[in-house]
Amino acid sequence: MRFNLLQDWLSWLESCHPSEIELGLTRVGTVASTMGLDLSECKVVTVAGTNGKGSCVASLNTLLRSAGYRVGCFTSPHFLEYNERIVVNDKRATDQQISAAFDAIDQARADISLTYFEFGTLAAFYIFQQSELDVVILEVGLGGRLDAVNIIDADIAVVTSIDIDHEEWLGNDREVIGREKAGIFRAGRYAISAGYSPPQSLQQAAAECGAILLQAGDDFTFNADKGCWSGQNLSSQPIQLTALPAVQLPTESVSAAIQALHLLDLPIASVDYQVLAATALTGRFQQLRIAGKHVIMDVAHNPAAATHLAHQLLVNVCQGRTFALFAVMADKDIPGIICAIEPQIDSWYLADLPHTSRAMSASLLANEVVKHSSSQVSVCHNIQQALQQVLSLMTGQDRLVVFGSFFTVADVLAFNQQPSTIL
Structure with a gap:
């Protein structure tokens, strides 16, 4: 093993690639293939967007955990500890787990150079694969189409609200940015648009790739004041939830999480929606x-x-x-x-x-x-x-x-x- 301590690994990762950000799937995909990383045994939800991604991840995780499902979450960035990025069943991955994952990646990559984020993404996949999970929730780091998490085909793709940010990599036009975010859509699978004013490129991209797009405000809605949510199930039948609690996180993100829950093809009768009342996130109001x-x-x-x-x-x-x-x-x-x-x-x-x-x-x-x-x-x-x-x-x-x-x-x-x- 190159290093024994996680902090030493992280210090090395910060300096071992020429650029902090280098979008693209070829390098990270090659290493993932070499390692045999495969999350096909569990459901995968990938979340992209400008704002509200973390809130959507947290809401969906809380709902699934209330029903006893085993869930892995990969998010970024972290606040105080790198371990915040990789969470399994509400527990952060240990220093030892992450260091072991980094070592496995280091050995598999040969002469392929990976960014800090790519190392972390592969480490999350490595840990999730060993954890016998029911659902994995992946937060896109930047964009969507060329982000490292997109080497995994999502069963459900969620795009939260879209605005102009990270112009250097994504451009300064919402339509262009929307198409980048829509890169996580997959043919024949559900895509959820959580924002109420999405760029047209989301709908166009879904139609082009054959994804089944559900749009907030049209296909599912959340009246937070009345505690009512309506949407649809896997059979495209309308469903409605009432007596939902007041939520702390943005309602757009919570609503999208509820809709994703109902499309996962998992038994959800035991989900306790009241847990949403206490679902909070560091640094979000x-x-x-x-x-x-x-x-x-x-x-x-x-x-x-x-x-x-x-x-x-x-x-x-x-x-x-x-x-x-x-x-x-x-x-x-x-x-x-x-x-x-x-x-x-x-x-x-x-x-x-x-x-x-x-x-x-x-x-x-x-x-x-x-x-x-x-x-x-x-x-x-x-x-x-x-x-x-x-x-x-x-x-x-x-x-x-x-x-x-x-x-x-x-x-x-x-x-x-x-x-x-x-x-």
Whole structure:
């Protein structure tokens, strides 16, 4: 074995491929074939989209687990521990399991160079194959058509809401991006479009490849206020669920997860839909108490996600001020993010992310914020400094919104390692 410790493996993976991202299925597919990786013994659900992927994965996993099914989930990125990416029956893969998987991949790849994400994807498949699972849920890392998870044919493909993000790899047109996401569709299998305003390219791609597309709002709907969901089963017969609980995660993602559940060709009479009430996800309107103060953390890093966050802030009324702790990658639509959420923010705290080369500096970010907001702006050298400053100013009626990136939320989580009290 090249390394004994997982951290040593991860450090090596970060530097062993020429580029951080290299889309394509040839290299990863070749190694998977050499390793004999095969998930055909279980049902596979693949989830792509710009926003809401993690919420869909979490919702479907929770529903399946409530009925006793054995489920593996592969998601990315992680917040504090790499092990968060590979979860089997609600338990994270151990350092030893992941290291053993990396070793098997390293031996099988010969002279084929793999990216950090490709190593992780193959490791998840390796662990899932050994775990005798009923269902595997795979979250696409970037795009869909050329993403490493797409070497596996999904029984059900879900595409959540689509917006413009990752333009360098996917383009700056929703129709083009939609076609990339639709690359996970398969002929004769179900495809679920969770967004209510999808690009036409999703429908076109489904028709071209022969996938059976179900569209939110047309084929399935979720009235969260009334606790009612309607959709269809494998026989294309209408079904309806009532008395569903209020959910914490975005209703579009939850609704798509429920529809996927009913298309999996598994007995689901024992599913407990009430578990959705407690289904939450790190960094998705996650509410905590830090130093006795109300803190909301959300990874929102594009205008659509920021718009959703702004709506959540609007409907969850705050009696005091709303502070923002904001740090973001330089390649994002920063003006779009700021404009989406600015009406809900009373004071901005902008932080450098010194260990993240892609991040925009706080000083440059401040220039962008002042163009679009008249609220007070403070610049800080790092997340810890910003967090300490704003917490010292907050009263019991104020709230702090931490957003802009997984890295931003992760730094606050790292600072707040001690158990927090969920509000």
